[in-house]
Amino acid sequence: MRIGVLTSGGDAPGMNAAIRAVVRRGVYAGAEVIGVARGFAGLMVGELTPLDVGSVADIVHRGGTLLLTARSPEFVRPEGVARAAREAAGLDVIVMIGGDGTVRGGAALEAAGVATVTVPATIDDDVPYTDQTIGFDTAVNTVVAAADRIRDTATAHERTFVIEVMGRSRGFIAVHAGLAVGAESIVVPELPVDLDDVCTRVERGHARGKRHSLILVAEGAATGPAVAEAVQARTGHETRATVLGHVQRGGPPTAYDRALAARLGEAAVAQALAGARGVMVAAHGPAVATVPYAEVLAALKPFETDLYELARTLAI
């Protein structure tokens, strides 16, 4: 059996650990494993390289992706899918590591006759049916480490800080990191931006004698600098903004993400060898399940209202 493996979309810490699991599980089962460079963009032009057990040595702890990744506007067009399908003709199945765009790409390839299995990996954690996506835990820990540092300087200067985190359409990073750092307010795309509430909470904290305030804003809801300007104008408290940006996508994966990558990468190959096609592997507690692409694409991961409310309750 010839198993292709690619990473697609935004990179996520733990992608390398997933590649390692796919390659080694595949080779140990007697399969030939072929790396596809640059995701769908590389597949369209046949950038294929055989991988052996040694080629994935020394990557389990590294961020980024050995196979490189890309966002490929050409691939979303029917001609792009057809080109990719032609280049994939020599592969029995492709294990694809990426987020919701990767699942959509997998579904398009399936429709063109290419067998695929997807491993969910994105720092955004915006893929339904899996407990978490690979990379989310590391990104949240990166935000928490940065916020802890910002808190020191915020306290020293008695300032309010707005920290803008990633999350184009979902606020999972903001909510998890906000809960972990005790942010006064968390602004997410899932809820209307309520600056009155944000300012009231800053003022309540000050009235209680707090020397700093932290506000976490998901990029999809508002920009950090805009929120900081509004908070300073309305409350009169000196307010600064920090945009964390791509620092959230790099760095060594946490132990949690490495283990998740090992489990999901292994399961994807086991499923592929057993003939599963058009499915995403998903962590369900200690078990790994498979979910058909159609179900993944039809669902929206529910917003974690309980965690959001808990963060608000405990912060002030």
Ligand code: F6P
């Ligand atoms: O991969 C997800 C993500 O990091 C989002 O949180 C963010 O909005 C986006 O990718 C940024 O993408 P790019 O690096 O292509 O600008």
